[in-house]
Amino acid sequence: MAGAQDEIEALIALMARLPGLGPRSARRAVLQLIRRRTQLMEPLARAMAHVAETAQDCPMCGNISLGGLCEICADPARATGEICVVEDVADLWAMERGHAFKGRYHVLGGLLSALDAVGPEELGIPRLIERVRTEATREVIVALNATVEGQTTAHYIAEALEESGTAVTGLAQGVPIGGELDYLDDGTIQAALRARHSL
Amino acid sequence: MAGAQDEIEALIALMARLPGLGPRSARRAVLQLIRRRTQLMEPLARAMAHVAETAQDCPMCGNISLGGLCEICADPARATGEICVVEDVADLWAMERGHAFKGRYHVLGGLLSALDAVGPEELGIPRLIERVRTEATREVIVALNATVEGQTTAHYIAEALEESGTAVTGLAQGVPIGGELDYLDDGTIQAALRARHSL
Numbered sequence: 001m002a003g004a005q006d007e008i009e010a011l012i013a014l015m016a017r018l019p020g021l022g023p024r025s026a027r028r029a030v031l032q033l034i035r036r037r038t039q040l041m042e043p044l045a046r047a048m049a050h051v052a053e054t055a056q057d058c059p060m061c062g063n064i065s066l067g068g069l070c071e072i073c074a075d076p077a078r079a080t081g082e083i084c085v086v087e088d089v090a091d092l093w094a095m096e097r098g099h100a101f102k103g104r105y106h107v108l109g110g111l112l113s114a115l116d117a118v119g120p121e122e123l124g125i126p127r128l129i130e131r132v133r134t135e136a137t138r139e140v141i142v143a144l145n146a147t148v149e150g151q152t153t154a155h156y157i158a159e160a161l162e163e164s165g166t167a168v169t170g171l172a173q174g175v176p177i178g179g180e181l182d183y184l185d186d187g188t189i190q191a192a193l194r195a196r197h198s199l
Numbered sequence: 200m201a202g203a204q205d206e207i208e209a210l211i212a213l214m215a216r217l218p219g220l221g222p223r224s225a226r227r228a229v230l231q232l233i234r235r236r237t238q239l240m241e242p243l244a245r246a247m248a249h250v251a252e253t254a255q256d257c258p259m260c261g262n263i264s265l266g267g268l269c270e271i272c273a274d275p276a277r278a279t280g281e282i283c284v285v286e287d288v289a290d291l292w293a294m295e296r297g298h299a300f301k302g303r304y305h306v307l308g309g310l311l312s313a314l315d316a317v318g319p320e321e322l323g324i325p326r327l328i329e330r331v332r333t334e335a336t337r338e339v340i341v342a343l344n345a346t347v348e349g350q351t352t353a354h355y356i357a358e359a360l361e362e363s364g365t366a367v368t369g370l371a372q373g374v375p376i377g378g379e380l381d382y383l384d385d386g387t388i389q390a391a392l393r394a395r396h397s398l
């Protein structure tokens with residue numbers, strides 16, 4: 001039937017756009033999908049379509065939600081007095097895997113960057129300041145990568161919250177210079193959270 | 200909303216079953232999908248659902264088809280006098296990338312293995328013998344991996360076709376000992392096809 005190879009090639013090209021899959025591994029992945037279409041390809045297509053249709057940003061913290069507040073913001077067991085500021089959802093997931101933080105999050109969606117014209121407004125920092133006030137936050141833990149932009153953003157947030165009287169802390173030992181949170185093991189994240197210090 | 204994280208975790212677990220993606224890279228892939236849901240996740244889900252629904256084995260050669268004969272068997276420009284025997288569809292694609300073979304294929308779907316109780320019947324070898332007879336095939340090119348099982352299967356096919364009078368050849372130079380076709384560059388496949396020899 002005409003076009004079949006084109007449709008499969010189109011599927012391979014889409015798969016190859018995923019991080020971690022090149023053209024060759026995308027081809028192998030698609031063959032594997034077709035071989036296991038009932039057990040793997042159909043459930044994967046359904047799960048993907050469902051998440052694509054329902055995923056949205058949590059209006060409170062910026063985490064992924066499948067409708068309304070995310071599971072963390074909607075969980076009454078999570079402390080409201082502590083907010084952990086992360087760059088993106090991958091870092092929020094890394095923090096959650098550490099099982100050490102029991103408060104709520106604020107996802108910036110990026111870092112301050114003069115070069116890329118990313119300012120405090122784009123990162124929702126005014127909204128963070130507003131949350132700190134209305135939620136009577138005792139502590140803001142700034143959990144950003146130990147890169148120049150991460151530390152610049154952390155210091156900006158510390159200064160912006162100075163007159164709120166809220167403690168602003170940062171992750172301490174365990175985050176290597178230039179290292180990225182999402183690649184750390186769970187134990188390192190736990191240690192860094194325990195040893196957090198005032199900024 | 201309750202269950203959102205579970206649904207995303209289920210999607211990650213499905214993605215992690217693809218070759219080339221571990222749990223960590225599956226997580227990164229899913230985050231990337233959610234970030235780019237309109238440009239990437241929705242088209243991918245649609246393409247996957249469509250291929251999952253329509254993909255089937257070509258009733259003639261065993262290649263993947265999206266309904267009826269595959270594109271190669273349905274193409275009147277492909278020579279009917281030559282059949283290239285390959286282990287699986289990945290190897291068929293590797294041959295096609297070489298652009299050197301203009302005939303048709305026979306996909307075995309495996310190799311002879313006493314250990315795994317895979318005999319000639321499971322590989323469709325009686326059907327291959329029947330095709331050689333009805334299609335008046337001049338040459339059967341056995342393009343199997345240079346492994347023990349590959350070579351055992353090749354010799355079995357050569358013997359089974361002996362009384363048909365059809366030439367049975369094998370890929371020659373360029374296929375390294377223990378090497379797998381799907382990992383070869385296109386030039387090597389072309390050279391091996393040109394230098395094919397009688398089995």
Ligand SMILES: [Zn+2]
Nearest residue numbers: 058061070073
């Ligand atoms: Zn939230």
Ligand SMILES: [Zn+2]
Nearest residue numbers: 257260269272
């Ligand atoms: Zn076919």
